[in-house]
Amino acid sequence: MMKWIPVVLALFLTACSSSDQKTYYQLPVLSSTATTGSAMSSGAVQRHLWVERVSVADYLAGSGLVYQTNDVQYTLTQNNLWASPLDQQLQQALVTYLRRDLPGSLVSTQAANTDEQDVLNVNVTGFHGRYDGIVVVSGSWSLTRNGQVIQRDFTLNLKQKEDGYDALVRTLAAGWQQEASQIAMQIR
Numbered sequence: 001m002m003k004w005i006p007v008v009l010a011l012f013l014t015a016c017s018s019s020d021q022k023t024y025y026q027l028p029v030l031s032s033t034a035t036t037g038s039a040m041s042s043g044a045v046q047r048h049l050w051v052e053r054v055s056v057a058d059y060l061a062g063s064g065l066v067y068q069t070n071d072v073q074y075t076l077t078q079n080n081l082w083a084s085p086l087d088q089q090l091q092q093a094l095v096t097y098l099r100r101d102l103p104g105s106l107v108s109t110q111a112a113n114t115d116e117q118d119v120l121n122v123n124v125t126g127f128h129g130r131y132d133g134i135v136v137v138s139g140s141w142s143l144t145r146n147g148q149v150i151q152r153d154f155t156l157n158l159k160q161k162e163d164g165y166d167a168l169v170r171t172l173a174a175g176w177q178q179e180a181s182q183i184a185m186q187i188r
Contacts, residue, residue, distance in 0.1 A: 024083040025065065025169045029096050030177045046104040048112040049187075054091040054122045061086070065165060066128035068136075074128070080165045090124060090176060097180035102188065118187070119144040126155070127176075129168040133160050137175035143187050152186060154179050 060066055063085075064077040082089065091109060098107045098120075111117065126138035138155040156175045160167055 020079065022079050022081055023165065024081050025165065026083040027089045027093055027169065027173045027176065029093050030173055047102075047106070048114055048117040049098065049102065049105050049107045050111050050117055050119050051091060051095050051098065051107065051109055052111075052119050052121050054087050054094060054124065056087045056090070056124045056127065060124065060127050065168065067168075068128055068130040070131055077165075086127065087124075090122070090127075093173070093176055094122065094180050094183075097177055098184055101181055101184035120183070120187070122183075127172060129160060129171075134158065135160050135168060135171040135175060137172065137179055141183055145187075150187070152183075154182065 059074060059076070062076050063081045065080045065082065067075045067077065069075055095107055095109055098105070106112065120141060120143050122139060122141040124137075124139040126136040129135050135158045136156070137158070138153075140151060140153045142149055142151045156179060158171050158175050158178075160171045
């Protein structure tokens with residue numbers, strides 16, 4: 001009977017140590033100075049930009065962060081979760097960055113009551129960490145302006161400087177900020 005006590009104790013300790021504690025992440029909105037852009041003249045808004053939608057690929061639409069474990073396998077984390085839907089976080093951050101980088105433009109998630117409105121849609125196909133320490137931010141965007149459509153693809157591969165999900169989320173946020181600045185430069 002005594003020989004089973006260490007086994008039962010080991011099983012008990014293993015059960016106690018395996019935690020299902022969940023950690024929730026929100027993309028930080030990074031602060032930096034605005035890129036060079038046109039200044040507002042006499043306080044008048046020059047252009048309306050409606051960020052209609054930021055959509056994410058199906059595998060990114062779940063609540064868990066995504067990690068690519070090899071060239072063909074992806075893991076959706078069970079305990080490291082987005083605090084709010086990823087598409088909403090990306091849209092809110094994009095609007096914040098575009099407001100900063102496009103002075104003189106009214107950037108909103110709501111349609112304006114004007115025909116002089118640009119409409120931006122973004123589709124994010126990659127927003128994850130990778131087994132080799134690279135963070136991927138990829139997708140495409142389209143801008144409708146005066147009846148014409150401009151479309152661009154984007155792919156950013158950033159080196160994650162530290163291990164862990166905190167560093168992954170910070171690197172993803174830096175990549176999204178970088179892409180938002182690129183979008184602003186191209187749609188001015």
